[in-house]
Amino acid sequence: MSISSRFTVGVHVLALIELNKEGISSSEFLAGSVNTNPTLIRKIMGMLKKAGLIEVHPGIAGAKLAKEPSYITLLDVYKAVDVVKEKELFSVHENPHPNCPVGRNIQDSITPVLSAAQLALEKVLGNVTIEDILKDIVDKEKFRIVNE
Amino acid sequence: MSISSRFTVGVHVLALIELNKEGISSSEFLAGSVNTNPTLIRKIMGMLKKAGLIEVHPGIAGAKLAKEPSYITLLDVYKAVDVVKEKELFSVHENPHPNCPVGRNIQDSITPVLSAAQLALEKVLGNVTIEDILKDIVDKEKFRIVNE
DNA sequence: TATGTTGTAACCAAATTAAATACATGTTTA
DNA sequence: TAAACATGTATTTAATTTGGTTACAACATA
DSSP: OOBOTHHHHHHHHHHHHHHTTTSOOOHHHHHHHHTSOHHHHHHHHHHHHHTTSEEEETTEEEEEESSOGGGOBHHHHHHHTTOSOTTOSBOOOSOOOTTSHHHHHHHHHHHHHHHHHHHHHHHHHHTOBHHHHHHHHHHHHHHHHHTO | OOBOTHHHHHHHHHHHHHHTTTSOOOHHHHHHHHTSOHHHHHHHHHHHHHTTSEEEETTEEEEEESSOGGGOBHHHHHHHTTSSOTTOSBOOOSOOOTTSHHHHHHHHHHHHHHHHHHHHHHHHHHTOBHHHHHHHHHHHHHHHHHTO
């Protein structure tokens, strides 16, 4: 099991829209960088738009960030593309037997731990912004140029 | 997407084996409490055995914990049942385009964040033991009795 | 030897994912 | 106005994973 790549593709798309802010970031352009098809990008763009992270209009080529990149966290993207439902990162077996002490209490006992674990993960994502990712990419590019 | 219930079923199984330590915890008995079929339980038992968490022998009914319940963390179970491969909780789109500054750097830029998020989640699981879960279950049972 | 248990392998149906196709809707421009 | 191009959706497909099921070999015990 793995969390859908919609999340990391979403981050890729947002970073590229910002880096290409002077140009036109159409779904085809973005798909080329991600190396997938424009339809998938448009599906993800739709989710990012619904979450208020980008601005994009039917018929008009190109997307722009709807907020400053320093105000968009990876957690925003993660929630926008809906890769994990609220409190459902872990799945729990349904209908344990009520005649057993463990069966009738395990879900209530384990759920708080699972929620805490999921929150810990989300907190890390909430502390990193698109700007952070872009800065890192720019740094890596500089290093590349120095070593050419 | 959701992490397989093998994990929470594994915790259920270990807790019940310990609670029923004076009795015989066969795969059929355990399956009854979890409310699934014995084959699935045996598959999970095989993983728990391989990870050194339980002792169980072919032909002999019943499983026992191989360690004290205070020395078995939920992270041990999580790793034992192999619900998430090492560093692969998040999936990343393959082969982004190398001609794009974002495409050729995004994986290296985002991977450390994803690893940190996964580690944060695992750390929470590592701080809770089977004994903690059992204590909580016993507490809930006491509360139940008081309110009968 | 008969019974019951663990340990596997094989198979199935359901759900999810990424990719692909098709097309309606909207915008621009030639 | 018509042609070209973009977004926004719906539908289909193949691959993968999951949980469930059946079948059966290997082992232990009464």
